[in-house]
């Protein structure tokens with residue numbers, strides 16, 4: 542399957558799915574406190590998505606994933622599995638990644654939460670990673686290339702002495718969770734696919750404090766960690782390309798755009 546260009550009607554359905562995913566992140570925020578388990582966070586999100594939003598949590602049973610959200614604390618890069626025995630503690634940073642399906646379309650978004658007071662180096666990683674996403678969003682318009690997006694993220698991360706994870710990337714999204722194109726978070730300006738109006742895709746940079754190298758858990762087959770066990774951060778939005786820029790379909794109230 543090649544890249545799909547969405548009709549205005551399809552974009553409206555994507556907008557609804559994106560808004561719901563963003564609202565789950567807003568809903569869960571007061572629960573992300575010292576002592577809560579990631580299993581509890583999963584149950585709260587699952588019940589909200591099913592009962593309040595009347596939507597579907599896309600991760601559940603996706604390629605065998607066992608839970609409804611991904612929870613990735615500290616040196617977990619992505620795809621962390623919520624667990625009743627994993628409790629958050631003061632000073633942790635954690636990514637919560639929400640994907641919902643509503644009326645057949647996906648909305649995919651994640652953000653970092655600070656658990657109580659967090660060391661300055663951790664807070665800085667979280668902030669720079671968010672800025673990587675925002676700088677990329679800023680240049681999304683027809684004519685921009687995927688290489689331009691990767692490059693702006695890589696330049697900003699590396700100029701702050703961080704590294705960019707290469708094994709996982711953003712993706713086209715719509716009726717299918719992960720569709721073409723792959724949106725790499727590193728690259729060369731003016732290379733790669735040219736962005737067109739009507740494309741919908743995610744940008745979701747994973748930025749490491751240490752080296753870029755990753756390790757996939759042999760135990761659960763999902764959890765991706767940094768090899769050096771230093772911190773990693775990630776932020777994600779789902780975007781729709783317009784005639785002169787993009788709409789951030791998963792924008793939260795606290796965000797401008």
Ligand code: MF3
Nearest residue numbers: 600603606611620638640649
């Ligand atoms: N939400 C993730 C992404 O941004 C994918 C999670 S797949 C899962 O693409 F199976 F781990 F849930």
Ligand code: CO
Nearest residue numbers: 649743745777
């Ligand atoms: Co995604």
Ligand code: CO
Nearest residue numbers: 638649650777
């Ligand atoms: Co996601």
